[in-house]
Amino acid sequence: MKTDYGTICVGGGAAGLYFASLVPDCLLLEKTDRVGSKLLLTGGGMCNFTHEGEPYEIVEHYYDRKLFASPSIYNHPPKDIIRRFEELGVPSFTREDGCVFPRSRKAEDVVNALKGACSEIRTNSAPVSIRKVDGRFVVRTKDAVYTCDNVVLATGGDTWPETGSTGDAASYVKIFGNRVTSLRPGLCQLRLKDRIKNVEGVTVNDLNFTLDGKHYCGSVLFTRIGITGPVVLNASRNVGKTSRIAIHFTDIRRSEIKTLPQSKVVSNAITERTGLPESIVKSLVLPIAYDKRIAQLTKEEIAKIHEQLTNYRTSVSTWGEGKKGMVTCGGVDTVGLNSKTLQSKTTPGFYAIGECVDVDGECGGYNLTFAFASAYTAAQSILKGRS
Numbered sequence: 001m002k003t004d005y006g007t008i009c010v011g012g013g014a015a016g017l018y019f020a021s022l023v024p025d026c027l028l029l030e031k032t033d034r035v036g037s038k039l040l041l042t043g044g045g046m047c048n049f050t051h052e053g054e055p056y057e058i059v060e061h062y063y064d065r066k067l068f069a070s071p072s073i074y075n076h077p078p079k080d081i082i083r084r085f086e087e088l089g090v091p092s093f094t095r096e097d098g099c100v101f102p103r104s105r106k107a108e109d110v111v112n113a114l115k116g117a118c119s120e121i122r123t124n125s126a127p128v129s130i131r132k133v134d135g136r137f138v139v140r141t142k143d144a145v146y147t148c149d150n151v152v153l154a155t156g157g158d159t160w161p162e163t164g165s166t167g168d169a170a171s172y173v174k175i176f177g178n179r180v181t182s183l184r185p186g187l188c189q190l191r192l193k194d195r196i197k198n199v200e201g202v203t204v205n206d207l208n209f210t211l212d213g214k215h216y217c218g219s220v221l222f223t224r225i226g227i228t229g230p231v232v233l234n235a236s237r238n239v240g241k242t243s244r245i246a247i248h249f250t251d252i253r254r255s256e257i258k259t260l261p262q263s264k265v266v267s268n269a270i271t272e273r274t275g276l277p278e279s280i281v282k283s284l285v286l287p288i289a290y291d292k293r294i295a296q297l298t299k300e301e302i303a304k305i306h307e308q309l310t311n312y313r314t315s316v317s318t319w320g321e322g323k324k325g326m327v328t329c330g331g332v333d334t335v336g337l338n339s340k341t342l343q344s345k346t347t348p349g350f351y352a353i354g355e356c357v358d359v360d361g362e363c364g365g366y367n368l369t370f371a372f373a374s375a376y377t378a379a380q381s382i383l384k385g386r387s
């Protein structure tokens with residue numbers, strides 16, 4: 001069995017597969033019995049693998065890590081990712097909103113194409129230790145000892161652990177002088193403490209809400225425990241232990257409620273005036289004015305109804321949703337990595353790519369874009385070093 005390689009890549013997810021597909025003499029070690037498990041789940045099984053746009057537009061979607069992500073995105077922008085997949089036999093199409101998918105709409109095709117381009121993959125193989133000895137790396141798994149010039153860490157985050165991503169980066173990087181920032185879920189639904197009852201599955205378009213004082217607007221889907229939808233997912237990374245949300249369902253004025261058709265049942269009159277889904281209005285209004293007509297409302301009831309409709313306030317958390325975040329925020333500290341190569345500043349030859357790095361992007365293909373672009377950038381650095 002061959003045990004000496006140019007490069008060993010640890011983790012056979014999106015980033016690791018992309019990397020290994022570009023670098024000859026690379027051994028890809030995957031902890032589970034199959035590669036690309038999380039990739040198969042992406043985009044509802046259709047794999048939204050990048051987002052159309054120029055690099056300067058794309059980098060805006062990485063929150064406070066846009067500076068670090070920039071060199072990778074400029075180096076390997078979406079148009080190059082699209083071209084790379086075309087070369088691998090995966091043509092794509094771009095949806096109206098800019099999200100790019102394989103034309104077959106099958107994440108499986110993306111995984112198979114990348115897998116087919118890798119030189120060597122060993123599954124059920126997780127390093128138990130990685131050391132640097134006399135300028136080369138020694139990587140031990142439970143049944144082999146490998147040596148190599150470069151190690152590329154691509155172990156992902158710690159959400160959806162059933163896919164194999166269990167936050168393993170920390171145990172490997174410490175010895176090389178790199179640290180891992182604390183991990184927390186991103187792109188997950190929000191649990192409302194005072195949930196709005198009987199509205200599961202209802203969507204409100206262009207809904208305004210304020211999370212800890214920051215304003216958001218977009219399409220929001222109500223769930224059994226709270227809310228979701230692209231705007232909610234993108235906001236979720238900012239939720240802390242004491243976060244509060246205020247939902248502004250409508251901008252109706254308090255004085256206007258009294259002037260609605262007097263003989264109408266309150267919930268019907270408000271549904272007609274606001275255009276909000278009936279179930280939402282009922283859930284907000286019935287506890288205050290069950291069966292009442294507009295003419296029967298007291299001043300206090302009008303004030304309470306107005307507050308519910310225009311400023312519905314409650315505590316919010318990602319509690320219990322943590323492991324269901326579509327991305328992990330936090331990871332290998334970018335301070336210790338060279339953003340132009342993804343190489344450790346303290347240990348030449350040691351790289352970290354993809355979601356195991358402290359970079360997370362918004363919903364819409366940005367996380368896979370970074371996984372692929374960072375993989376390409378590290379690959380280029382290693383290939384240049386060889387020439």
Ligand SMILES: Cc1cc2nc3c(=O)[nH]c(=O)nc-3n(C[C@H](O)[C@H](O)[C@H](O)COP(=O)(O)OP(=O)(O)OC[C@H]3O[C@@H](n4cnc5c(N)ncnc54)[C@H](O)[C@@H]3O)c2cc1C
Pocket residue numbers: 010011012013014015016029030031032034035036037038039041042043044047048049050125126127154155156157160163164165166168325326327353354355356364365366367368369371
């Ligand atoms: C449900 C869902 C839907 C998503 N949809 C999209 C989408 O449409 N578009 C988008 O851009 N992003 C999407 N994402 C996010 C995207 O999947 C990730 O950002 C991306 O997969 C990260 O790639 P990665 O290779 O860094 O990590 P991963 O894909 O998580 O891969 C890490 C790999 O490393 C392996 N591994 C872990 N530890 C070890 C170890 N010690 N030794 C060896 N191997 C190890 C794991 O088993 C795994 O195979 C989605 C995520 C989820 C959960």
